Amino acid sequence: MxxxxxxxxxxxxxxxxxxxxxxxxxxxxxxxxxxxxxxxxxxxxxxxxxxxxxxxxxxxxxxxxxxxxxxxxxxxxxxxxVGAIVETPAFYAQLTAYDNLKLTANLLPGVTRHRVEEVLTIAGLSERTRDKVGSYSLGMKQRLGIACALLNRPxxxxxxxxxxxxxxxGMKEIKELxxxxxxxxxxxxxxxxxxxxxxxxxxxxxxxxxxxxxxxxxxxxxxxxxxxxxxxxxxxxxxxxxxxxxxxxxxxxxxxxxxxxxxx
The missing domain is CATH 3.40.50.300 (P-loop containing nucleotide triphosphate hydrolases)
Structure with missing residues (x-):
């Protein structure tokens, strides 16, 4: 068995x-x-x-x-x-996606700059990492939330x-991810x-x-x-x-x- x-x-x-x-x-x-x-x-x-x-x-x-x-x-x-998004993910609108995740990464042991870039790529955001999150669609913010949840390799x-x-x-992209x-x-x-x-x-x-x-x-x-x-x-x-x-x-x-x- x-x-x-x-x-x-x-x-x-x-x-x-x-x-x-x-x-x-x-x-x-x-x-x-x-x-x-x-x-x-x-x-x-x-x-x-x-x-x-x-x-x-x-x-x-x-x-x-x-x-x-x-x-x-x-x-x-x-x-x-465990990684979790229990409510709508909250980010600093005036910071880039990379900088938002780096702030979280600084609170987690062993999460490197490379890992931040890696999870952004996994979430399909590699071409928008230097854009401010305020310019993101709701679907992109949700993918960024999942990227954030991935930082500690859950x-x-x-x-x-x-x-x-x-x-x-946006629904299609989240489901595929x-x-x-x-x-x-x-x-x-x-x-x-x-x-x-x-x-x-x-x-x-x-x-x-x-x-x-x-x-x-x-x-x-x-x-x-x-x-x-x-x-x-x-x-x-x-x-x-x-x-x-x-x-x-x-x-x-x-x-x-x-x-x-x-x-x-």
Missing amino acids: ENKRFILEVRELTKKLGSRTVVDRLNLRIEEGEIYGFLGKNGSGKTTTIRMITGLVHPDAGEVRICGYDLKSQFKAAISL KLIILDEPTNGLDPQ IVQLASEHGISFLISSHLLRDIEQICTMAGIIRNGKLIAECDVRQLRASREEPIAIAASEPMHAIRSKATTLEQFYFDMTEGGAGND
Whole structure:
């Protein structure tokens, strides 16, 4: 049997706000080079989960492991392997792309000038590195954000709505960059998005969170391949373990969430 290498392992992750359980014993694993779509309604617990994985919020129970490192007890080692854009990337508009990244690089051990130039090239910005970021389109700023996340050579990149607000060309460039980084560099992605068709086009796996619970997962590659045959759906709760007749991720999502309501 092939040994799978899990870059991210989330076990029984729980977070309460007062008497309300926002994330409820959530379990999630992402393999090396996997692009995982994290789906759910507003208030379903997605953002809180992401903030716990990035160390911005402390869980009440459970654990997060990144490449085997425990985020709580081995925080420095674990978080050094993560790059994230949790909100819209912010840069100094009057500085060049290179100078913006150099400022971040100065805060990271071992990140050289060569690495700054390298990530700008990977992000497709090599011809605009000396231009001020204020002249960049939204799509270019998003690619610059991914370049910034690449500086410390992460094994996992977390993106929150990476194509939100982009024009079609910007969306295409971001999706192509994500697929390239996964396939050529072995980087794993956890992507939160409401744009189901975008997720279906680039993700290898998808999971749906509702009321703080991961209620179902599916292999998106299998979903794309089996347009006529029902596919098996894994779930953390037996009541949700079914065979779905969905032929698109959108249909699968609404089949799983119809009638559900989220937490704040």
